[in-house]
Amino acid sequence: MIESKLLFEDKIHEDDINTLYDALKQEENSGDVGYYNLPHDNAVEEIKAFCTDYDFEKRGIKNIAVLGIGGSSLGTKAIDALLEHGENRNDMNLIYFENVDPNEIVRNFQNLLFEETFFIVISKSGGTIETTSHLKFILHSFNIALESDAFKEHFVFITDENSPLDRFGADFGVKRFYIPLNVGGRFSVFTPVGLLPLHIVGYDIEKLLEGAGELRASFFAKEEDTLCKKALFYAKNHEEIPINVLFSYSSAFSYFNDWYVQLWGESLGKINIDGSKVGLTPIGIIGSVDQHSFLQLIIEGAGDKSVTMIKVKKFANDLVIPDISLPYLEKNDFINTHSFTELINAQCDATMQSIIDQNIPVDTIEIEKLDEKNAGYMIFYYELLTSLVGNLLRVNTYDQPGVELGKVILKKKFES
């Protein structure tokens, strides 16, 4: 169960909400934007059949190495961090080859035996420079020939159909999974990009999709209206309140924050249809840690931020603060015999109250517990919110033209 509440005053017209619903419904119907209706085709069946057939346990696979960057890794990391304390996670290591920082590559190779490792190479375009470079380095380091059984048996590719990576895999008998052409990288976690690694490490991917599906149903049935109201508020105030803070009271959200930053920043920071540069800046922080870091700026800073507080009502573990009175520290005894869950959630409530007192717009998302269904819901919640705000800001939510120039300059540097 997830409950979403807007605690700021909203003077929003019913007509605007209906127009917004209709715009999204139209976008979904058009078929141009594919994430609304994931999973595509029989993706889940294909993943499950592949894994049953492959039999990771029997082959002694202990490491899942994901070669991918940006949308190819952030969603998997986000969901794994949300759920890793739950009962379904098995003990396989998830290792990410993302950055081309050589120290990071060296660390990834520590104790990495080829025989124990299954490599998932992910690139939507099929030609990402970082991912290609990692793949070459891995093939070379383990001395794997493209024609070998080892290549076929330890690698899969996830990419667009007919991409260079797809064609390369086809020539050498490497299994490929596809990302639908109408699903962008940062919206692709419910394609094999996220579903394959998450299934391998033990999560119930059908429950993930069920959580997303329930929100889809209630949203398009116009039962969930906080999303539209929030989007209208953000868009209307995007010049005065250009920064949207996600303040989650659980360390499990640190990678969800990274995923949110990409989704929000890359989708909404655009030249819009009127030729204006617009954008909303995402910031993800963690409570209670960032009460000791970013909170001061929220409370007394320039008033340019909205804040969404995320609270987890039940943690997989709970622990009690013992009834010990430490000499001279008796002032903190009020928390004794309460649980750490009570403490962190009371901190969330107290901080929220202190932010509201400054007339800063706050909304809350209360999550019953961190499980697959709620993780799926949260992902889809932010995807929908992004589409709604993008529509109102009149940008193309789904492209990223601003990053192309750097790639061209990079190539020229090496060719000159």
Add this chain to the structure above:
Amino acid sequence: MIESKLLFEDKIHEDDINTLYDALKQEENSGDVGYYNLPHDNAVEEIKAFCTDYDFEKRGIKNIAVLGIGGSSLGTKAIDALLEHGENRNDMNLIYFENVDPNEIVRNFQNLLFEETFFIVISKSGGTIETTSHLKFILHSFNIALESDAFKEHFVFITDENSPLDRFGADFGVKRFYIPLNVGGRFSVFTPVGLLPLHIVGYDIEKLLEGAGELRASFFAKEEDTLCKKALFYAKNHEEIPINVLFSYSSAFSYFNDWYVQLWGESLGKINIDGSKVGLTPIGIIGSVDQHSFLQLIIEGAGDKSVTMIKVKKFANDLVIPDISLPYLEKNDFINTHSFTELINAQCDATMQSIIDQNIPVDTIEIEKLDEKNAGYMIFYYELLTSLVGNLLRVNTYDQPGVELGKVILKKKFES
């Protein structure tokens, strides 16, 4: 060697620079702000003597558990992440008890044997609720009586002299190290707060301090003027450019980013002397990863950001991209036989060029290599920059009044 360059146009008067130098010199002379002259007294000698005497190896200590939050942990994490690939780092685990998320506490306890663990309890005020709660939980879990030798031998406290924690430690014979009263938590990494754990895990803390000291000398000798120019530019444009992005091309900077976010956000987000709410919002990102995430927003977003690009010229490890041509992926062969260091640094240059092309203010910091001296320089560089901008924004850079209300509300919640 660290080289700092401003690539934006600065129409800054020499007089303004001199006024700013003088203001900081005055602040240093006043004795109200202690971080300029760290380390204090004989702090380094005290730390080294304690460690020699304690003999971690002989006692079989394998884990250093730091109980601390905010300024009590972020600096140590930042420096450890910058330097962990260097030659000095020993194999002791650094474990942080920061957040009161119960799942995080459970993870910290995995394989944690009391006999192998040395606990450093850090709280400037001596009464931080998170740190006190962790301490109680640890004492209870390992069944450690306050009167026991185990308590005296496995714990040290770092706090203000005469704080509740200091007095508690004194009563039970626990060794205490002090934070000077005129050094705030977020400026305290060059006190025992950072120096003790960093020395225990093998780093050359004298080199750290040497790096900071060199910058201090050249700054107050008015030889380093990019800091003043940058501060004047940020302060003058704080309304139009309220967001300062630190874009570092190495994964080693991820915790430095967190440290920067606290330092910048908590120091500058304030009601200033004129009663205005001011503040500059810090954002830390990592290249090349965040070229696939945040870059689009910088390039095509609302033009509300400055960008500092950090480049590391030599990495502890280097690796070459093998001369392999993968079928259909030949377009990426231009990078073959080049090193990953060349790739990541060329990406830095290319991205920087694409940002400059949008008339976004950019400056660069080039670091020869990640070693203690340069890490010390970088920490002190950002501390000085924070003081300079705080002076210009007319805020009290060193307090954090905005976070107190939440603490009061928290206590009331449990007392009612």
